Amino acid sequence: MNMEQPQLKKELKIRHITMISLGGIIGAGLFIGSGTLIGQTGPGSIFSYAFAGLFVILIMRMLGEMSTANPSSGSFATYARQALGPWAGYTIGWLYWFFWVIVIAVEAIAGSNIIQYWFPGIPSWAMSLILTFLLTLTNVYSVKSFGEFEYWFSLIKVVSLALFLILGGAIILGLIPGVESPGTTNLVEHGGFLPNGISSVLLGVALVMFSFMGTEIVATAAGESADPEKAITIATRTVIYRILIFYLGSMMILVTLLPWDSPTLLKSPFVSILEMVNVPGAAQIMNFIVLTAVLSCLNSGLYTSSRMLFSMAQKGDAPRMFLKVNKKGIPFNAIIGCTIVSYISVGFNYLSPDKIFLFLVNASGGVALLVYLVIAFSQLRLRHRYEKTNPEALKIKMWFFPYLTYITIAAMASIFFAMAFIDSLRSQFYLTTLIALCVVASYFLIKKKNVTSVATTTKEEIS
Structure with a gap:
């Protein structure tokens, strides 16, 4: 019997990983959602981004500490299994998978609207399906084609944001002829x-955390890198x-140049700056x-x-057909x-945007924080395990361990x-809590069924 597991090719280059790590943190939420947060929090919204960052x-x-010690395409689901047990890897793997397949549908719909x-x-539904189909082709062709597309997508985002930072800085410094700098007004x-108090800043942290989801993708991509x-x-x-340059830099420019209580300007803050x-x-x-x-x-x-689905199939947490x-x-x-x-989710948005699709989106909303906690x-x-068995594997170490880890856990919780x-x-x-409990329950039900099946088979063989 051949027990060898199917393997992914390591075709992503360092330039791919570098640009994915740069652009992965720049999502549509920064360009679209920043105005809403500024309107709720005021100039102090920069603190919300700072704390979340x-x-x-x-x-x-x-994640860097664990990934350099043990690179894996399953990333943190693999580490959760090793550290906390199979149930943790199963649970966080399926939750993360659920989050991203819903994101695919959400982004396809957003792209079609643009x-x-x-x-x-x-029609919006037709364009959503077309966008998903086209980017599926880039993923199916080769991991290198995914890396190339993501390289250029990220490059456009990085260059655009860099030019925006330069332009905004020039306005603030009064270097643009005919445009008056607002100073600190x-x-x-x-x-x-802080027009709405410190509580609005803390509320902003919860909102901003979702903007950073995707930063961890580089750990998964590194598993298919030659180095x-x-x-x-x-x-x-x-x-x-x-984070300092792209997020905090952008927010500092936005709150300096635009009055926080102007709904017109903050509807499209980046457009307002260009205008x-x-x-x-x-x-x-x-x-x-x-x-x-x-x-x-x-x-x-x-x-x-x-x-993530492939990695879970390797561990027996998903059907083997995905191997x-x-x-x-x-x-x-x-x-x-x-x-x-994702096609089915887009269909739900077409048939029932205010019920089924909204349920799916809300149910995936808190997954980011659960992933960070895990x-x-x-x-x-x-x-602790690496320090005892393989200390040389710790090429990157968490600062002030274990105190900062405990503080981070308390903050995320x-x-x-x-x-x-x-x-x-x-x-x-x-809804996220409900889905998480259902996934945990499904693990123990499936495990119990498998154990019962194995025991029955063994008993019959003995007989």
């Missing part, structure tokens, strides 16, 4: 820096600068950049969900499986349970 940096450091800006005659007037240790090291050590300097076609330019961010997220979602790898080392069945689920608990366990007391997040908290 700090937690993500710590989580990425923990394209309708230019081609209003195409928008920071201290209109109710002050995973180098890839993870680069991504882990540069995450601080990425300040009379950039022709500002809305069209920003639509293109947001579409790039959406397609990048859709592309990454197909990649990540399929690799099929084609000649190019691509988990073909896993990709198709994820695509079909990463922290896994690192806590595995660090607090943010998750705080969702239950926030009107806009309450449904996500309860």
